[in-house]
Amino acid sequence: MLQKSTLAVALAAATCLGGGANAADLVINFDDLNPGPKQGFDDAVALFQKENPDINVIVNNNDREAHKTAIRNFLTADAPDVTSWYPGNRMAPFVDAGLFEPVTDLWEEEGFGEHLAAIKPTMTRDGEIWGVPYSYYQWGIYYRKDIFDLLELEEPQTWDELLSACGKMKENGVTPFTIGTKFLWPAAGVFDYINLRTNGYETHMALTAGEVKYTDEPIRETFANFETLINECGFVENHASMSWQDAIAPFSNGDAAMYVMGNFAVDAFLNSGLDVSQLDFFPFPTIDPDVPAAEEAPTDAFFIPANAKNKEDARKFLAFVARPDVQTQWNKTMGQLPINSQADVSDDKFIQEGFAMLNKAQGLAQFFDRDAPAEMAKAGMEGFQRFMTDTSTLEEVLQRLDEVQAQVY
Amino acid sequence: MDVKATEHSWLLRNKLKIAPWVFLIPALAFFAVYVIEPIFESIWLSFYEWNGLYRADGTSTAVWVGVDNYIKLWDDPKFWTSLKNNLLWLLLFMLAVPIGLMIALFLNQTVSGMRIYKSLFFFPFVISQVVVGLIFGWFYNPDFGVVGSVWKALFCEETINIVGNVSFRCSSPPPDILSSPEFATYGIIAAGLWPQIAYCMILYLTGLNNVAADQIEAGRLDGAKGWRMLWFVVLPQLRPATFIAVVVTVIGALRSFDMIAIMTQGGPFGSTNVLAYYMYETAISEYGERYGYGSAIATVLFLIMLIYISYFLWRMYQDEKGGR
Known part of the structure; x- marks a missing residue:
């Protein structure tokens, strides 16, 4: 289930760099092995790695259903630095148990409030914002x-x-x-x-x-x-x-x-x-x-577990994920819609129509089984x-x- | 020196008593850790409300609620549906015993190639329950299954639809067994009976091998035949086989989990749930995550099984005593 090759390469890299490299390891757990979404994620990680050569990104990509089970354990037992998950009520149990790190300050610093405005209410719980969304679909x-x-x-x-x-x-x-x-x-x-x-x-x-x-x-x-x-x-x-x-x-x-x-x-x-x-x-x-x-418009997002070891670089990754150019490319690859209003959408007719529709929307529901x-x-x-x-x-x-x-x- | 000698001699003196325990220890240890301890843990958990999460510092988020879960269970219509279905499974699954006996009697002949027929009849038991569930799921499918095809041939006419593809118009829609709340459970039980009958059959076939020929002969001389021969001469000799067949069938009925998971996931709207599946659904499935409540269901299921298993062990004990 682990992407063994990536992991092996990353491990090899870590050993080469010696003990000091440990501090810059960034572990990301992702949850989609379908070709489109996986490609989009891998490309984004590659770009992030290129822009931040001092950070050593380690990726665990798991099947979506398996991830839903695994996250319940790994958040306490062996927390990654960044994990994908869903906003709305799906994040509520983890937020209530104190397993996610609030990222309200990141939203303020990076000015997400403006460009990711439509999704802000669903990312908020108990007055804090808990993650950064990268994609949704209509x-x-x-x-x-x-x-x-x-x-x-x-x-x-x-x-x-x-x-x-x-x-x-x-x-x-x-x-x-x-x-x-x-x-x-x-x-x-x-x-x-x-x-x-x-x-x-x-x-x-x-x-x-x-x-x-x-x-x-x-x-x-x-x-x-x-x-x-x-x-x-x-x-x-x-x-x-x-x-x-x-x-x-x-x-x-x-x-x-x-x-x-x-x-x-x-x-x-x-x-x-x-x-x-x-x-x-x-x-x-x-x-x-x-x-x-x-x-x-069900949304996919990234969260930082409270037990993450490298929260500083995790925040860097979340900020990177919200960037319009990153969201544009990522969502083109996976055939979904970017959330950042500055991002461009692909010329697929369904995406175009969905983008127009969602931009007019007064509110975005996550779906009955994510909101309840x-x-x-x-x-x-x-x-x-x-x-x-x-x-x-x-x-x-x-x-x-x-x-x-x-x-x- | 002196102490060591006595120790040594104690070991030697008791080695016949100690040896079995030494061999039993690994099994006992695993049994305690993986069976006994979890039983108490889940009974304990059934007094808590818990979504299965630990806080970041590793403490559990469980909240003590006393017997709340059991009170909820009493008012939960889905629990009663599951219990009712469990009873239905127990009752109807028992059909496997007489049907298995019938097939065994039928196959207990000396015809050339009999072994092939026997193994063909035994075949369904070899297939995994999951596969049986899948096969029957397709079998019942109203669109492309056997049931649907036969229905279409009888009650539907072929038409060409608006875009020019072949379609069917039926005087009444084909029966959709697995999504009808009345029939779905029966549909799954029928699927479960298929391998279970094969299992009972093989038990009876081995039993029939051991039926004493001289007693049959004696019965025949006394003028017994047909039903009377079966009832008074053959069946009493098959008692051990019947006992085992009933036992495995009861166990099979109570652990009817995989077929339900594969064929209906407890649906439509919970009408095919049994306790085992309902427990899984509330505790572990995606929309569950209520471990306390799930444990309460597990405890009830455990108590039901306990009654049965106690009876079973008591019977075994009696038989052993009688045998000596």
């Missing part, structure tokens, strides 16, 4: 442009336009939405968006923070709209037995026309045999025009899945979620 509706063209449909801007477009698709034997809820989280994407459009960013944050009940009127309204979407648009049958990748099959076969997903899915769409010209993207339509648009605590997230997503399979269970689902909420917070 969520929205990906659709089959060729099917829309055949049916002479425009990208819907409003809820009513979406519902009437769905009507037309169903008349022509096309299921409007595909989704795979076996692993639950795709259902949360749909719920989050309906909630963001019905009630807005503040309600989303209040709900995931446990300040609004599921049986309260605003959330009931969200579920009412969810029911409208299920009845008038509809999702593919058997979604509960499909993963998000399985659900691409009806989409690429032309049986379903739309998919509420994150931008990482584009690669999978293309791999399923679709052509870029058959695909397009539009933001989730407005439901209430008085609610300013907020979007889902783990137990609540699990219960919530199971509730959404259950509601999607049988809308008559609404009352039971809401009661159960209120019970869990009362226990969790």
